[in-house]
Amino acid sequence: MSRCKIIWYAFAFGPLKIWQDFLIRVHIERCPDCQKKLISREAVQGITIQESQCVDADSLWNGFEQKVKKTNKNERQVFGPRRRWTYGMVVLLVFLATAIWFIVLPQLRKTRIEERINGHFRINYIRIENKPAQAYVYQPQGSQMIIVWAQKNFRGE
């Protein structure tokens, strides 16, 4: 009897289901004293609704038919072929617009800048005080700025 008490305490203070299941299988299911603390099948049948009390369940069929019709109608409305096409087209358009915005437009912009730079920036020669100067041209990496440095050509003097 004292062993049963320990088991029940262990059950109450060990909230893990695996532990509780272990105690049930190992002791409670086999112990006649512990079984007395559990309600019997017949007693549960006495306090619950039985199948025999539900024989007049004809209204189920009528309600069922109405619900099936309603559900079919709703499903048709939600997943109709016309809507499916519309959603498909919308998704496609959004995809195309995103692709154009993020891939095609930046490339176009880049080529346009390059064309502008190539078209407008040209140095044939630089002269200082009517004499050819020594010129340095450089462009910082990743920048559109071009720096031109010119100085007198001392060797030529």
Add this chain to the structure above:
Amino acid sequence: MCKDRNMEDNQLIMSCLKGQTEDFKTLMDKYRGKSLALAWNILGNREDAEDACQEAFVQVYLHLDKFDFTKNFKDWFFTILSNRCLDQLRKRTRFMKFVKTQKAEFKDRMNQAGLNPQHPPLLHSKLLQRLNPRERISVCLWANEGYTSSEIASVLRCSASTARVHLFKARTKLKALLEEENVSL
């Protein structure tokens, strides 16, 4: 016997899938009593139970093509039904919370509209009301359908040990409550 029953159910499902909808009525007639009793025990009133049963039957009818013929139809159906019942209980809890927060305003409005605010109906048995829904399902399946822990687990979609613990807790609570109320059975 059980295998014969499975075969019979499977044949009915097959003919339903071929387009003979009358066979679904046969299937429904076969399980309507059991399903209504189970839902009634879980939800506590007939109206909600009928609603849950209808929803479960509709779901079964619409997804009959997904039924796995290697499994038991009754278990599959009871899983769907118990999920419907749990959904209804969740809705009811939400409704009760809403009523609690809006109590005064709600009462005024109902009075103005000439209606009496009704609380959701109580469970058929006060004893069953004290159990949590999963314990209620476990004990009803065990007592009325003769289900074992592993069969209850397949309905509740949990492990056999969890189902065993649910059943054990339900049985212990019910016994203690019966003794408290001095009901002789």
